Amino acid sequence: MQNPQSQQATDVIIETRNVSRVYPGVTALDQVNYRVYRNKVNVLIGENGAGKSTMMKMLAGVETPSSGEILLEGKPVSLTSTQQAEKRGISIIFQELNLFPNMNVMDNIFIANEFFQRGVINEKYQYALAKTLLERLELDVDPYAALGELGIGHQQLVEIARALSKDTRVLIMDEPTSALSQSEVRVLFNVIEQLKRRGVTIIYISHRLEELMEIGDHITIFRDGRFISEREVRDASVPWIIEQMVGDKKKHFDYHAAAQGDTILQVEGLTALHQNGGYKLNDVTFSLRKGEVIGIYGLLGAGRTELFKGLIGLMHCQSGSVLLNGENLAKRNFQQRLKRGIALVPEDRQAEGVVQLMSITANMTLSDLSLRGFRRALRMLNPGKENQRVNEMIGHLAIKVSDAELPITSLSGGNQQKVVLGKALMTGPKVVLLDEPTRGIDVGAKTDVYHLIGNLAQQGLAVMFSSSELDEVMALADRILVMADGRITADLPRAEATREKLISASTPQA
CATH class of the missing domain: 3.40.50.300 (P-loop containing nucleotide triphosphate hydrolases)
Structure with missing residues (x-):
């Protein structure tokens, strides 16, 4: 009879050993030992900046570890590109949409994964397959429809259809429901159950605790770039999860x-x-x-x-x-x-909220340069005043950043959202419009946003949020x-x- 330890090792499809990822001034992951269990929904949770997305990028071949190793089926592997990861059966649905709005739905689903017949793309076959994938997701959209004409929730479903089109053994879902309606979430959960029955392992990241308790089999918690704990979902509770996530940083909103x-x-x-x-x-x-x-x-x-x-x-x-x-x-x-x-924090952070090639400082002051006196004579920038205001806003919003001159892409999704919030507040608004301001934000960061909304109202500002x-x-x-x-x-x-x-x-x- 197989002992429990060897049985557990057999059940692990992916394992990381002492994996670290260091960026300039920031340690995103610190000596992390993480296990993914075969044919399970492996829930990964933690506050923004805990290292979840960084870990997923390494498993998907987008990033490489600074140190440590990744094991697949018990053997060390080098995943230096998404193509390498996909050849080994690992696909990812990113938190931020990775689509081409100027192309149609079908081409987005099969891009870099086209079906050729005699050297020519078999468009008829791709259309039929795309139609089938979209129907599985209950998305009534013509595969020839322009992606840019779809709402962000429907685009998210197209992203999921693209992942389903590949021969995937491990599917990583980073905040897959952040833009979906409740009915679309139910459809996605049904698809996940189908994938499990077909032998696909799921890694599922979400900040919606009720989702995790419903869909998850196994839960792992990261905090501040470190592995904290793991447990079967049936043995976990929401208070335990929150305690593990935030440690002694108690979060509440009245x-x-x-x-x-x-x-x-x-x-x-x-x-x-x-x-x-x-x-x-x-x-x-x-x-x-x-x-x-x-x-x-x-x-x-x-x-x-x-x-x-x-x-x-x-x-x-x-x-x-x-x-x-x-x-x-x-x-x-x-x-x-x-x-x-009037100031607006848009729903789609990446497409409408930040300029990815610019620094944190430049992003935060972008809306305000021509409005509130960051300019000297001859329309030159005033770096001193700019840096002072930016640092004040970073402290006010509790943005986790070591250097405001780093690229905006060096921040986690939740901290990027706080930069977008800061950019809106920099304009000195009277009316603040917040479109899904907590989409893709963890429990602790959500509380920060809740307090911010309350504080704005106490200051006499008018606030609308969706x-x-x-x-x-x-x-x-x-x-x-x-x-x-x-x-x-x-x-x-x-x-x-x-x-x-x-x-x-x-x-x-x-």
Whole structure:
């Protein structure tokens, strides 16, 4: 009979031994021993900056260890490219979308993995296979559709379809549900169960603890670049997970209503049309007061992002009005609205929030250079003032960074999100729009964002945020607007909002 230790070794498909990854000024991973169990959903969790994504990049061949070794099926391997990893059966779905918006859906699914027949791409076969993959994900999209025309949630499903198109033994999913609606999450969970039955091992990273408890078999926790603990999910609890994640850094958030002042934002009949018919926004009307926090809840495609873009001037609206302190902004462009006091933190951090080739400092001050006096005579930059403001914002938002002149890409996803938040606050806004501000952020960092929202309201700013998490909206908002099909279907004060009312109002009516 096989002893438990040898049985456990047989069950391990990937193992790292004393793996470290060091960047200039930052140790992302420190002597980590990590095990991935065969034919299981291996949940990996930790705060932003804990090293999760760095570890996944090494397993997928994107990064190489500074020291230590990676074992696959008990044998050391060198994974120096994604192609090498994929040849060994390891595929990854990145937290940040890795797609080409100027190409169609089918070409995105099969790029660098095309099917050739007599030296020519077999487009008919690829179309049929793409159609099948999309149907498995219950995504009703033509494979010839332009990817850039899809919402971020549907693009996420295309990313998943691409991973499923490969001969994969180990599939890494880094925050796969961060942009998905609840119904799409259920579809993904069904796909994961199918993959397990086919013998595929899953590594699953998420900050949504309820997801991890539902879908996971085995859980591993990282903290500050180190391995902390591992346990079977059936033997774990949410309080234990949080304690292991944050250590002695206790995180909590208590709601305190801020004193509300006069109406600062008045929106009347805001309407935006799709080019092919239908509404992006349909007669949207509401008001927002100083010190008030409004949460917007709705399913994917409900119009939350479109509303924010319409308010700040990034999307054309055919009719309706937006008044800020009584001034009609209808003829004001994005830059002018920004200068008058509306700031937006976009949902898609990578595409719309940061410039990846620039430093942390440059990203944070980008919106403010022409607005708030970072310029000397002859329009030269004032480095002293710039650095002072940046360092103040880094401390205010608790951004984990050793040097603000490092590239923005040196930060974890959650800390990049904080830089985007800092960039918005640098403009000195009166109204702050936050589109899914906690997407891809861990439990501890979420609490930081919650406190930030509360503090902004206490300072007299007006705040609107969108979220696909019911509990988050109900915990933070003074008032909740529910959207469906581009319309506001409910406007509920905090005391009257229930899960049943919000879910009912968010369901599109025939």
